[in-house]
Amino acid sequence: MIRYNNLLFEVTKDYYLIKINRPKNLNALNQETIKELKSCFDYIDNNLKNKYGVIITGEGDKSFVAGADIKEFTQLDNDSSLKFCKNGHDLFNKIERMPIPVIALVNGYALGGGCELSLACHLRIATKNAQFSQPEINLGLIPGYGGTQRLSQIIGKSKALEIMLTANMISAQKAYEYNLVNDLAKNYNEALKKAHELILIFKRKAPVAIKNVIRSVNNYYDINVDGFQEEINLFVDCSKTKDFNEGVKAFIEKRCPDFTGE
Numbered sequence: 605m606i607r608y609n610n611l612l613f614e615v616t617k618d619y620y621l622i623k624i625n626r627p628k629n630l631n632a633l634n635q636e637t638i639k640e641l642k643s644c645f646d647y648i649d650n651n652l653k654n655k656y657g658v659i660i661t662g663e664g665d666k667s668f669v670a671g672a673d674i675k676e677f678t679q680l681d682n683d684s685s686l687k688f689c690k691n692g693h694d695l696f697n698k699i700e701r702m703p704i705p706v707i708a709l710v711n712g713y714a715l716g717g718g719c720e721l722s723l724a725c726h727l728r729i730a731t732k733n734a735q736f737s738q739p740e741i742n743l744g745l746i747p748g749y750g751g752t753q754r755l756s757q758i759i760g761k762s763k764a765l766e767i768m769l770t771a772n773m774i775s776a777q778k779a780y781e782y783n784l785v786n787d788l789a790k791n792y793n794e795a796l797k798k799a800h801e802l803i804l805i806f807k808r809k810a811p812v813a814i815k816n817v818i819r820s821v822n823n824y825y826d827i828n829v830d831g832f833q834e835e836i837n838l839f840v841d842c843s844k845t846k847d848f849n850e851g852v853k854a855f856i857e858k859r860c861p862d863f864t865g866e
């Protein structure tokens with residue numbers, strides 16, 4: 605299995621598990637970790653067979669990810685801050701466009717780039733001790749890994765502005781009420797169980813339909829794409845699959861479909 609300096613990468617029967625492994629720094633994302641995450645998601649994208657989801661979480665019981673690594677900020681100048689943002693955007697766009705669902709298991713602080721990482725995932729499950737914030741304003745910055753866009757998309761402009769302008773910590777319960785997270789769990793083990801249960805649901809669906817739902821929903825947020833037209837194209841794409849025939853046949857025969865991904 606591939607080894608990383610800053611990640612623990614586990615391949616289970618049905619899914620991939622990525623743990624950001626810098627607990628002494630509350631799993632802050634330094635540039636090496638961003639690079640490793642990009643390479644890890646590229647690997648997953650090339651090895652999708654018999655895998656139905658990705659779970660991403662933080663090592664330890666204190667933090668999911670406490671943001672970008674502020675200790676690297678002392679070296680930022682005009683050119684490097686551009687590169688810094690671009691690397692983060694490339695990675696988070698890659699996550700958002702993965703053809704299998706990516707679930708953030710938020711087990712503690714999800715701050716700045718950590719909150720933004722969770723927002724790039726398709727679904728979020730938070731443990732009771734999770735806390736969300738976009739505290740960049742306290743550093744004289746704005747979110748730089750897509751937070752101004754995705755937080756507004758997911759919870760609406762008003763609450764997103766409040767969170768980014770105040771830098772307040774948002775509890776797991778409040779995040780659930782804001783629709784920032786999909787589900788809550790008592791602790792890490794319960795969250796992992798819930799994430800696995802979701803992945804077992806995805807496993808029973810047609811893979812091309814899963815991929816095309818993600819793509820089509822993402823299109824809604826892309827101003828360069830006519831999402832309605834693309835939905836028609838993706839629907840037609842699904843209708844050409846063997847899985848579509850199987851789904852209809854199974855309905856008529858009153859049995860569960862047996863999808864093969866073809």
Ligand code: CAA
Nearest residue numbers: 629630632670671672673674675715716717739747748749
């Ligand atoms: N970057 C680098 N190191 C970090 C870090 C970060 N984002 N967050 C925490 N750490 C380090 C601390 O420096 C400390 O290391 P040392 O022991 O070497 O000093 C260690 O993690 C433990 O942290 P604390 O002692 O501060 O722990 P605490 O329990 O007292 O406080 C905290 C926890 C409230 C999360 C506090 O650490 C904190 O405020 N962290 C910064 C959060 C932040 O501002 N994140 C946004 C970063 S900017 C960004 O992400 C931009 C973007 O959009 C991409």
